[in-house]
Amino acid sequence: MSAQRSYSPSGERVATSTGAMPTGVTVAPNGRIFVNYPHWGDNRAFTVGELKDGKVTAYPNAAINHADLARPGDSLISVQSVVADAANRLWILDTASPKFQTPIAGGAKLVAVDLATDKVVRTIVFGPDVVLPTTYLNDVRFDLRQGTAGVAYITDSSLTGPGGIILVDLASGRVTRRLSSDPTTMPAKGFVPVVEGKSLMTRPAGGSPSPWLVASDGIALSPDGATLYYSPLSSRHLYAVSTALLRDPASDNGTLAKAVRDLGLKGATASRPTHWVASTVAITSTMRSAAWPTASGGRSRRILAFCGPILCRSAPTATSTSPPTSCSAKPLSMKAGICGASPTSCYGSRSAPGRCCCAAAPPYLMIE
Numbered sequence: 001m002s003a004q005r006s007y008s009p010s011g012e013r014v015a016t017s018t019g020a021m022p023t024g025v026t027v028a029p030n031g032r033i034f035v036n037y038p039h040w041g042d043n044r045a046f047t048v049g050e051l052k053d054g055k056v057t058a059y060p061n062a063a064i065n066h067a068d069l070a071r072p073g074d075s076l077i078s079v080q081s082v083v084a085d086a087a088n089r090l091w092i093l094d095t096a097s098p099k100f101q102t103p104i105a106g107g108a109k110l111v112a113v114d115l116a117t118d119k120v121v122r123t124i125v126f127g128p129d130v131v132l133p134t135t136y137l138n139d140v141r142f143d144l145r146q147g148t149a150g151v152a153y154i155t156d157s158s159l160t161g162p163g164g165i166i167l168v169d170l171a172s173g174r175v176t177r178r179l180s181s182d183p184t185t186m187p188a189k190g191f192v193p194v195v196e197g198k199s200l201m202t203r204p205a206g207g208s209p210s211p212w213l214v215a216s217d218g219i220a221l222s223p224d225g226a227t228l229y230y231s232p233l234s235s236r237h238l239y240a241v242s243t244a245l246l247r248d249p250a251s252d253n254g255t256l257a258k259a260v261r262d263l264g265l266k267g268a269t270a271s272r273p274t275h276w277v278a279s280t281v282a283i284t285s286t287m288r289s290a291a292w293p294t295a296s297g298g299r300s301r302r303i304l305a306f307c308g309p310i311l312c313r314s315a316p317t318a319t320s321t322s323p324p325t326s327c328s329a330k331p332l333s334m335k336a337g338i339c340g341a342s343p344t345s346c347y348g349s350r351s352a353p354g355r356c357c358c359a360a361a362p363p364y365l366m367i368e
Helices: 243-247 253-259 280-284
Strands: 006-008 011-016 024-027 033-036 048-052 055-058 079-084 089-094 109-114 119-125 137-143 151-156 164-169 175-178 216-221 227-232 237-242 261-265 301-307 364-367
Touching: 033 079, 079 137, 089 137, 137 216, 151 216, 151 243, 164 216, 164 243, 227 243, 237 243, 237 253, 243 253
Parallel strands: 024 079
Antiparallel strands: 006 011, 011 364, 024 033, 033 048, 048 055, 079 089, 089 109, 109 119, 137 151, 151 164, 164 175, 216 227, 227 237, 237 261, 301 364
8 A cells, every 4th residue: 555645525545555455444543544455366465454654564463464274273364354443452354265265274263453562362263163164254343332342243255155144252252153044144046246237257167157146245233232234245135133132042043034124125236237336235344434533632533435446347437536526427326325337436425425536546545
């Protein structure tokens, strides 16, 4: 990443990323910014980094970012998500699935780093009863109000097997799998993603093409922690379930399935003749709301979006290098407030839906 300061009525671009695509960004209470890069074949030197003055360096150190397959629980293998919490910790979700391969045994885990000391203080390794051979750990949400140390909710975004919701008790380290293979955590039947007017297909060498499908992906927690929202990437429906039921060991999957609410069409994962937008809830995973004090002690700031071609892909409508205040193209989803119909990079917020960047720019952070 490189430092690039530019401003708009909705935010500030603080860095530009080229090369490997980061999938997570989070801001600690004191303003420190962390990103992660899963090893999808980009040969990045590290999988978790801290952004300082426009430059990303390995975090918490370079050594832990070198995968040690002899001790997979003690090193970072391929990280999909990072989240800074209110207790001044950075939580790291390690898929242990480089290039979407079968997870390395003993490597899938949740790691906590104390941001005061930059030392690992907690590692919770997931067992084979939770991380299946087809599992791909994706997004995570935390509720520190539950139990003695809090709970984490994680989606299994499998490409070939069961989707599901994974619960982690942060005090005991107990990990359970919920709603596994439930229709609401699986790709919707008949769903075919369309990109630039063509069906997005998996085309194995010597094999027949098949639709590229992803199970439960996007996840969000209600402000009171009572409801978990989730959606498969390969679906247009948004679902909700009681977190109390998810945490209750007496609630079996049948009980949970009956309690899931279908909230209807979410207005994204939208197909048009020439455009495609990823899941609304999945996009919010790269828009994690995080506030921190400004240097002057003024109002807090938050990440509006982590923008880039992965969200909107099409020909740019302008060559300006600064985000305009508006675009002539009508947004694909005003409800989502994320992507315009034409730009390759874009941003938005609930207060200013549909704002977009018409420049053909690399991914960048928008800060309000």
